[in-house]
Amino acid sequence: MSDMMDDMDEGGEGVVKKFMFVNRKAPHGTIYALEGLEVVLVSAAFDQDVSLVFVDDGVYELIKGVNTKGIEVKDFSKTYRALEGYDVEKLYVEKSSMDARGLTEEDLIVDVTVLDSTEMANLMAEQDVVISY
Amino acid sequence: MLNIVNKSATERNSLESALRMATKGSAVLLIEDAVYAATQGSVAAAKIQSAMADVQIYALGPDLDARGMTSRVLDGVKVVDYGGFVDLVTEHNCCQSWL
Numbered sequence: 260m261s262d263m264m265d266d267m268d269e270g271g272e273g274v275v276k277k278f279m280f281v282n283r284k285a286p287h288g289t290i291y292a293l294e295g296l297e298v299v300l301v302s303a304a305f306d307q308d309v310s311l312v313f314v315d316d317g318v319y320e321l322i323k324g325v326n327t328k329g330i331e332v333k334d335f336s337k338t339y340r341a342l343e344g345y346d347v348e349k350l351y352v353e354k355s356s357m358d359a360r361g362l363t364e365e366d367l368i369v370d371v372t373v374l375d376s377t378e379m380a381n382l383m384a385e386q387d388v389v390i391s392y
Numbered sequence: 393m394l395n396i397v398n399k400s401a402t403e404r405n406s407l408e409s410a411l412r413m414a415t416k417g418s419a420v421l422l423i424e425d426a427v428y429a430a431t432q433g434s435v436a437a438a439k440i441q442s443a444m445a446d447v448q449i450y451a452l453g454p455d456l457d458a459r460g461m462t463s464r465v466l467d468g469v470k471v472v473d474y475g476g477f478v479d480l481v482t483e484h485n486c487c488q489s490w491l
Contacts, residue, residue: 285400287458288425316400319428322460329454329473336460359402361433361464 276387278302279310282317284392286336287327292320293335295392300338303345310349310386311342312379313371314356317392321352323368339369353379393418394484398491400425401436406490411439416446421472421480423452431464444468452477 280299284291302309313321320336327334342348350371357363357373364373374382383389395414401407407422407429414420420443422430429436430451440449453471456462465471472480481487 285403285425285428285459287455288398288400316403316425316428319459324460324463325458326460326462327458330458332458334458359435360428361431361437366460 275306275308277308277310277385279312279383279386279389281383281389281391282311282313282320283315285316285319287330287332291392292317293333295390296320296335296338298390299342299347300345303342303347306346309347310351310382311347312351312353312382314353314379318352318356318360318362318367321367321369321371322362323366325368336368342369351379351382394480394487395420396487396489397422397426397429398424398489401429401439402434407436408439410488410490411443411447414443414447419448419450419480419484421450421452421477422469423455423477425459427451427455427459427461430466430469431461432466433464437466440466440469450476450480 280295282295286292299311321339325334325336350369351374352371354373354375395410397407397410399406407426410420428434430440449469450472451465451469453473456465
């Protein structure tokens with residue numbers, strides 16, 4: 260068993276890629292936001308360099324003060340706060356997406372880095388893998 | 393006519409079309425992701441506000457709650473619960489869902 264673990268560790272070294280997950284959908288109206296979050300949690304198990312970005316309606320995923328009791332679905336907004344425990348700590352939002360929705364960092368459930376569109380584009384350009392929802 | 397919109401105004405043009413076709417005295421009910429349009433600071437808020445001169449705008453409360461938007465609802469928008477949704481359907485002779 261320990262040999263097997265060693266093999267797995269060896270196999271995992273040196274292949275850390277930059278993964279970016281792009282969230283562009285509001286929560287609840289479609290399944291994209293929740294499913295996207297599930298994929299991020301799975302990918303965290305593979306020790307990759309993960310960034311999460313929120314643009315367009317995706318910024319609505321991070322709003323605090325959510326109560327989903329009335330629509331009888333899971334409130335997964337709190338899961339974003341648990342990402343830190345999975346070593347997913349790079350969260351970015353696009354400023355113009357926030358501005359268009361009257362939102363500020365104060366409205367969000369997690370600490371994020373706010374980027375302008377050029378900075379966001381540059382961050383996207385330096386990734387090995389981009390997965391967009 | 394009760395016009396029902398369920399898509400985000402910053403992702404689709406359903407709300408824009410519904411408001412364009414809504415006649416004076418008709419109602420527009422925002423549900424699901426459409427409720428974001430009725431919140432302060434949203435780019436769609438201006439469209440809602442100018443439409444309110446001719447059309448009554450409603451938003452579904454449980455959908456606002458689920459999106460953390462209840463405290464941000466625009467003045468003049470009436471928030472209804474599921475019972476209120478049913479009442480609106482029965483009060484109007486016809487419903488149109490702008491999917």
